[in-house]
Structure formats: structure tokens, C-alpha cells
Amino acid sequence: MGEPVNDPRNPDPGPVHIADATAAAGITPAGPKPPTPIEPEPFDPVAFRVQQAAATLAARIPPRFRLATADHPQVAAWASRFLTDRHDCPSLVLVGPTGTGKTHLCWAAVRQVVEGAAARGEGLTWEATTHPDLNAALRPNPTGSHVGVLERFQRADLVFLDDLGAGKQTEWTGDGLHRLVDYRWSHQLPTIYSANAVGDPLVAAVGDRVASRLGDAMKVALVGVDRRWNRRAS
Secondary structure, three states: OOOOOOOOOOOOOOOOOHHHHHOOOOOOOOOOOOOOOOOOOOOOHHHHHHHHHHHHHHOOOOOOHHOOOOOOHHHHHHHHHHOOOOHHHHEEEEEEEOOOOHHHHHHHHHHHHHHHHEEEEEOOOOOEHHHHHHHHHHOOOOOOOOHHHHHHHHOOOOEEEEEOOOOOOOHHOOOOOOOOHHHHOOOOOOEEEEEEEHHHHHHHHHOHHHHHHHOOOOEEOOOOOOOOOEOOOO
């Protein structure tokens, strides 16, 4: 066979690349499609407070009371009043024999208030302890951990003090309890208390000055059997 003849009028262009062909035809090849920008979720301050409140409650409420609900109408009404106007809300005192559910209902009230405030987008600081644990926290110690405890409890929007009267009173702890109760009463900061009794027994346990400042609180009396032993509470 002979050699191929090149026609000078139509020279062999050789291999043709797609990019060259499209460029020659005035076609701009489409590049990779840019990714669609992802719009950040708008910040929802109410949802943030609700999540924050749920995490705080889960971390701070003892496991036994974590699911407590305010199924007592007076306790539920008090919590609603706090949420409506915390500055025009009295303190709450749950009174009854041992084992009648005082602590359970107090934690339920705390939950309702904390969750309700978060759902309204409102900030809320709260503290909770027992009377014996408060005494222990207020006693001076070499580590200095007692410094600032009283002020934190005085200034919180809500305080739950369980087992009022169960703590052993000394001159130091008695003064600390009076300063706490008096400050919150004077500044109209609602406090939730539980106690086995009011009147003379409470006066004997905490003194007349502390007991007097609970006089205008909403009182809820609980009766019944000791739930822990399923016996008649004494």
C-alpha cells in the first residue's frame, strides 16, 4: 500500500480534544456545580433556655425525684403564681410527718418553675439543699469553700430548703440561717421550705425570729402514711 496522501487544502488535524473543540465553537464548558450554601439555623433564645434548663435539672435533681410532678393543686397553683409574678409571690412551706411526700412535691415545684421560666425565655437562678447540708456548707473550713455560700443562697431567684429544723443549730449556723431567711423575706424572694411541723416545734428547732418570717408563706399540710415504710406516719 502506498503512503497516505495529505490534501494541502484539508490537512489532517490530528487528534481532536473536546476542550479544544468546544472552545473553537465558542462553547464554555460547565465546571463543577458549586455547593449550595447551608444557611445556619437561626438562634432561638427560648429553645436554648429550655435545653439549658433541662440539662441543669437532670444534673442537679436527685435521681429519685427527677420525674416529680406537681400533682398537688396547691403546689401547682403556687408554681403558676411564681411564674406570673415572682415578686408578688409568697414563699411555700410544705408541712407534714416524715414520709408523706414533702420533698417529692418540693422538687416538683422546682421543676415546674424552672421549666416554665425557660419556656417563657426568662432567666432564673436557683439553689437547693437541706438544712443539715446548709449548716455544713456554712461552717468555716481550711479550704475556704464556705466563702460565698450564704450570698449565693441569699440572692438566688428561687431557693429550696429541705428538712427545715433538722439541722443541728449552733451559734454560727443559727446566725447563718437567720441571715438567709431574713434576707430573702425582706427582699421578697420566694423560698420553698419543707418541715415536719410549724408552730412551737419549729420555733424550738430554728428560733422564733426564723419561724416568724415564715408566717406569711403559703402553707400546704400533708397527711397520710410514711411512704418509705408503708406505716402510719407519726
